[in-house]
Amino acid sequence: MKTPATRGAEASIDTALTDQWHLLANVTSQDAYTTDNPRGISSVGHRPQGAPNFLGNLWTTYRFPIAGIGGFRIGGGVNYQDKSYSDLTNTNSIPSSVVWNGLLGYQASVWGVDVNLRNLTTRRYFIAANGAGALVGESRSAFVSVHADL
Numbered sequence: 001m002k003t004p005a006t007r008g009a010e011a012s013i014d015t016a017l018t019d020q021w022h023l024l025a026n027v028t029s030q031d032a033y034t035t036d037n038p039r040g041i042s043s044v045g046h047r048p049q050g051a052p053n054f055l056g057n058l059w060t061t062y063r064f065p066i067a068g069i070g071g072f073r074i075g076g077g078v079n080y081q082d083k084s085y086s087d088l089t090n091t092n093s094i095p096s097s098v099v100w101n102g103l104l105g106y107q108a109s110v111w112g113v114d115v116n117l118r119n120l121t122t123r124r125y126f127i128a129a130n131g132a133g134a135l136v137g138e139s140r141s142a143f144v145s146v147h148a149d150l
Contacts, residue, residue: 005032005033005034005035006030006031006032006033006051007030007031008028008029008030008031008032009028009029009030010026010027010028010029011026011027012024012025012026012027013025013026019063020062020063020064021060021061021062021063022060022061022062022063023058023059023060024057024058024059024060024077025056025057025058025059026056026057027054027055027056027057028054028055028056029053029054030051030052030053030054031053032047032048032051033045033046033047033048034046034047034048034088037088040088040089042088042089043088043089046085046088046089046090047084047085047090048085048088049084049085049086049087049088049129049130049131050084050085050086050128050129050130051084051085052081052082052083052084052096053082053083054080054081054082055080055081055082056079056080057077057078057079057080058077058078059075059076059077059101060075060076060077061073061074061075061103062074062075063107071106071107071108071112072105072106073103073104073105073106073107074102074103074104074105075102075103075104075105076100076101076102076103077100077101077102078098078099078100078101079097079098079099079101080096080097080098081096081097081125081127082096083095083096084128084129085129086129086130086131086132086133086134087131092129092133093129094126094128094129094134095126097123097125097126097137098123098125099118099119099121099123099125099137100119100120100121101116101117101118101119101120102116102117102120103115103116103117104117109149110148110149110150111146111147111148111149112146112147112149113144113145113146113147114144114145114147115142115143115144116142116143116144116145117140117141117142118138118140118141118142118143119137119138119139119140119141120140121140122139122140124136124137124139125137
């Protein structure tokens with residue numbers, strides 16, 4: 001049985017900077033390594049598969065009126081993932097990535113609609129390392145969501 005150990009820290013902030021401007025940010029820093037693995041002693045001391053050293057996310061939205069009608073909002077953010085390994089001996093890895101996202105939306109009193117935009121720069125990135133290589137992240141994409149607040 002593999003036995004990983006992790007030391008690290010996490011921090012988050014979720015705050016309204018003004019009545020219109022909202023900010024959400026979080027970071028994770030971790031030093032993960034394998035302490036014991038009877039089936040693969042060469043993995044001891046290496047990073048576990050798919051465990052990056054650092055993760056960070058920043059998202060902000062701003063609400064504003066158009067022609068005197070409130071409820072409109074625009075948002076944007078960035079996600080960072082550090083390099084991670086796809087094998088227990090840390091031979092193969094996926095590179096770090098930065099992905100930019102956006103949002104345009106409208107929120108009424110009991111319903112809303114959002115247009116979410118992902119990977120604005122169309123950067124090729126990987127979301128997870130695995131034994132066969134890696135899972136590729138989304139290309140630039142957009143989706144619309146409509147919601148009711150009951």
